[in-house]
Amino acid sequence: MEFDHVLSVRCSVRRYTEEPVSEEDIQKIVKAGEEVxxxxxxxxxxxxxxxxxxxxxxxxxxxxxxxSGRGDPIYGAPLLLLIMNTPEAREDSIKLNAGIMAENMHLKAVDLGLGSICIYSFIRTLNREEGYGKYFQALHLPEGLKPAMAVAVGHTPMVQRERRFVARIPTFRIDGKE
Structure with a gap:
């Protein structure tokens, strides 16, 4: 898929089928997160x-x-990519680095024709719990890792539609020309 097309169809998907994501696609998406x-x-x-x-x-x-009183934070997606950091990670760049990893994985999922959504809300909620919640303890990960950001991925009944670009963020050009 052309990169500009990926950007124009990228959206946060909140509806998934039960069809699993293939191992090949999981590897491609994880690789996109590692390439940041x-x-x-x-x-x-x-x-x-x-x-x-x-x-x-x-x-x-x-x-x-x-x-939280809210429902499933990953909307029934069959794949959750959890981005984590160690205590030694630079505190001032954790969210930035994790966000870049998440966006790369999100864009790769779109490129593969999958639905996805970048998620932080459940991490914020469950970080208040001892050990980051029972779900995190059930992963049996190495000691010291802490959840920072996540991407939910899956097949979706929604059709990828190209959005018409509408500038919503003020931009300024400073070029020194008079």
Whole structure:
């Protein structure tokens, strides 16, 4: 898919089918997350977990519902890509680095014809819990990792539609010319 087309059809998808994401597509999406430039070359302090275990995803939805009163934060997507950092990651760049990783994975999912959504709300909610919630403990990840951002991915009944560009953010050109 052409890059400009990917940008024009990119949207946050909140409806998924139960069809699993192929292992090949998971690998491509994770690779997109790994290909980011990380500030201060701090790659060793980040990790990505690709979660397809239905029990863990259900536990995440139940915990989020109990704590926030809101429903499933990943909208039933069959794949959750959890971006994590170690305690040694530079605090001032964690959200920036994780956000760039998430956007790369989000764009790759669109390129593959999949629906996706970048998510932070459940992380903010569950970070208040001891150990970042039972869902996180169920992952059995190495000690010290902390969730920073996530991307939910799956097949969707929604059709990718190109949006007409509408400038919504003020931009300024400073070029020194009079």
């Amino acid at each position: 430039p990380v500030g201060h070359f701090d790659f060793k302090n980040y990790a990505i977990a690709a979660i397809t275990d239905k029990k863990v995803l259900r536990l995440l939805a139940e915990e989020n519902q109990a704590l």
